Amino acid sequence: MSITNEIRYLASHEWGRIDDEGILTVGISDHAQDLLGDIVFVELPDIGKTLEAEEESAIVESVKAASDVYSPLSGEVIEVNEKLLDEPEIVNDSPYEEGWFFKIRLDGSSEFENLMTEEEYTNSCEE
Amino acid sequence: MVDFHGWSMPINYGSQITEHNEVRESCGIFDVSHMTILDFHGEDSELFIRKLIANDVKKLKQNFEGLYSAMLNDNGGVIDDLIAYRLESGYRLVVNCATRGEDLKWISTKVKDYEVEMIERDDLSMVAIQGPKSSEVLSKCPAPIVRALESKKKQQGVFGNNMFATKTGYTGEIGFEVILPHDQAINLWKNAVEAGAAPIGLGARDTLRLEAGMNLYGFEMNESISPYECNMSWTVDLKDEKRSFFGKESLLKQASEEQHQELVGLILEDRTILRQGQKLQFESSADLEGIVTSGTYSPTLKKPIALARIPKTTEQICFAEVRGKKVFAKIGTPRFIKEGQFIFKEKT
DSSP states (O other): OOOOTTEEEEETSSEEEEETTSSEEEEEEEHHHHHHHEEEEEEEOOOOEEEEETTTEEEEEEEOOOOEOOOOSSSSEEEEETHHHHHHTHHHOOOTTTTOEEEEOHHHHHHHGBBBOHHHHHHHHHH | EEETTTTOOSSHHHHHHHHHHHHHSOEEEEEEEEEEEEEEESSSSSHHHHHHSOOOOOOOTTTOEEEEEEEOOOTOEEEEEEEEESSSSSSSEEEEEEEEEHHHHHHHHHHHTTSSEEETTTTEEEEESTTTTHHHHHTSSSTTHHHHHTOOOTTTTEEEEEOOOOOSSSSSSSSEEEEHHHHHHHHHHHHHTTOOEEEEOOHHHHHHHHHTTOOBTTBOTTTTTTTTTOOOGGGOOOTTTTTOTHHHHHHHHHSOOOOOOOEEEEEEESOOOOOOEEEOOOOTTTTTOEEEEEEEEEEEEEEEEEEEESSSOOOSSEEEETTTTOOOOOOOOSSSTTTEEOOOBBBB
């Protein structure tokens, strides 16, 4: 059972959006891109790589600092957003749509429902 | 907004990169009132300033003209970098905000032996207007002082209507810095913004100065770094042999010895920024080691750049290990951009 198009979060500011085929699209939150400032480089995982939940999977570098991007859940990388390599500023402009990082096919070993809801995430940012 | 040594300052007003490009292509305005302004008056003021700093204010031919200098400790290490201006009577030093406490401590103990009064001018603000269109912006501001500034050369200045305006800056572009009372600063800010100047935060101030190859205290230099190791040799004036200044003896000793380290510029083709403190290595000289003093993404070159202190070497390439990956950099002059033009020279 999955809920189509629902977005959930990690406390480390990644979001995951699940579709009804068990594919999770991953990106960083609007709050994260705002904290980072202008993003200048993005490094993406290799297609075919298996990621564990909360494993370092990509890197986002801004004018201020480089940060790891963690995979919210475990699964195999099936697609990456190569557009970000040449136009990383897309992450600043559209963190939830155009600025997604990669997609994984979930292997079922970790549960989408265990991730933070929008409300839980927003509260954790305010703490 | 961030707390910058007690001052609440913006890292950026919007996008740091957009702000950077505004200054390179048009005109930006900076609130740099955090800078510490110290005036020195009294009959010994020239004698004292010539003793206090490594550059020689004797060569300032005009009132309100300034020169860049280091203030050294007895070991020849840099306590601070500053600009010294000649006033109608006396001198003005503009020193860093981050080093204000250390500077005041040092100067206060030294000034006691002289007929000099030091006044900290916290009644004044400081605004920088920088970029190829800065003259155009200033000419639209209702301040007559601007017309007088037109005929002046770089580093020179004028004073009138409580405004002290000089052709100086920290961006590598043509521009002006104006020191003036707080209420007038607010008006100047409003007028300049209305005339097209974009407000610029601390973030772009840093990337602009880095592209221009200008030092930042605590990064390229500190109390244990000699001016010879941070691209400030040109500011040490030894022409007048009779002039004594703090740190001179130590520098003379260093000058007679081989210099071991120098400040260089690095350009990277990889998509990785080298940050302050990053260790640098050389493929064919495994015993040598350098360190990144400042590193950033250059919005003008669209590549990572850095300033680094490395041993004197004939190596043209160095590398760093970042996140388990070897990243290579071309070594060259510690300056990249001047007035919008690429001026970096690779080491040959």
